[in-house]
Amino acid sequence: MTGDLPTHAAGLGLRRALLDDLLKAPAGAFDFLECAPDNWIGVGGVFGDALDRLASRHPLTCHGLSLSLGGPDPLDLEFLRQTREFLDRHQVALYSEHLSYCAADGQLYDLLPLPFTEAAVQHVAARIRQAQDVLGRRIAIENISSYAIPSAEMDEASFIRAVLKAADCDLLLDVNNVCVNACNHGYDARAFIAALPSDRIVAYHIAGHDDRGPDLKIDTHGAPVCEDVWALLDHTYAVHGVRPTLLERDFRFPPLAVLLDEVARIRTLQAAYP
Template identity: 35%
Template sequence: MSFPEQRPGFHDTVAAGVSLKPQHFEQAMASRLRGIWYEVHPENYLMQGGPRRRGLRQVAADRDISFHGVGASLGGPDLPDADHLKAIRQLVDDIQPVRLSEHAVWSSIDQTYLAELLPLPRTQPVLLNLVAGVDVYQSAMGRTILIENPTNYLTVHSDMDEADFLLEVSDRTGCGLLLDINNLYLSAHNVGIDPKAYIKALPPKKVGEIHIAGFDADPQFGHRLLIDSHASAVADPVWSLLDYALTHLGPKPVLIERDANLPEFSVLEQEVHRAQRMLDRLRELDHA
């Protein structure tokens, strides 16, 4: 079964964006950064009305919005919940996001939602679960999605490398990939994944979006274990890995993720501007 690709947005050029929170709606609409776009977790906007849904609709009227789901449990033992998918589809039809993504993880079992994005064992049976989950999700949405690589905190049983695992899912379902550079950096630190080999294994045409974010040391284990907190500024080594990824993959939409410990919107704009400069330099080199 084939689905429409991610729909075109308002902007003709690939640009940098930032996570959007309700307290920043007014600043987001007033931002003067060229091409800035915004991403939200659709699960936070499933109410039928109210100021939050109304504010998102107003931003979406003249800015590109991307949906990044966190509740589907695509790779779990059970297929994604039908009621959840129906609610997401209604929001998709209302807001018309330019991109729609989810996580290649599991987060529920026996109808119990764990509120965690848990890495999957990379085995053939789990591969089939993830393929089935992506197929059901895409059928419910009526379009292709992007799936994001997880943060690994311990080594899981594997029949294949993570990049090959996700590419196999992409080949079987037609979905694209969302490369989370912060997740990859943390996985390299925590379990020894080779981040550059991982990036080089990805065909550029498969990657539809890139994320970067801040991380923190685990409260118990310190810097021996890094946590994907989205609660601090993007660290320098993550910026460096982003530069490496863009050199291999070419210009891609880049998102600054920030979900906690929110600073002033102007501080987030500075990180967006830094990412945009990297994209601009890449284009300059391509045209040199």
């Protein structure tokens, strides 16, 4: 179990463009929904009512976008308090954020990579511990997709392990991001997966990306999950075990039935592992 979620759970990202379809979805079509609290805190009216209805029917997980855990600016404590109220109100089983930064004297509107250095480990770990104190719960950090590394004293897997240990937090492993980075930075995706600590992994993400060349993938969340990512997810289950797994889709939405077919494929992969 992860919070209130069984390990064998398959979820779908809650996006405003999908609200009507999600409200009409057949019972049991997905096991949980995930939203970004940044986009919902303080939202009322028709959208707020729809969120409340969905949250009353389905377990909800949350994935933050704008906390900027690795950034230079002080953490936004008021936003963290609002986030805690949101998580408590909706009895959220899991809250995660990105191992990145997205603000420096103002929002940068992108998730930017941190240098893989000991100084960055200590900086981001202290901020994660502070965020956990304000939120009153453990959080999970997500490995991000990237296209350049600012500086490196260690490899990415070692950096993630060091942050997890120093911050005493969990890991949301984005399998698509591993596939993207393995191509962009020339490393072996399966070796990267194997280097991560099983006991810190609480959930997985999968999504689609765009292929721009033999050595460049762009993480878009706007395409079907490719066969390489499905195979890597299956391998990850074999190495680390099954955890709640979310299908992310942010734009170029197909009919909901197409997304539910991908959710069903997650369930099929999970079922092969007791």
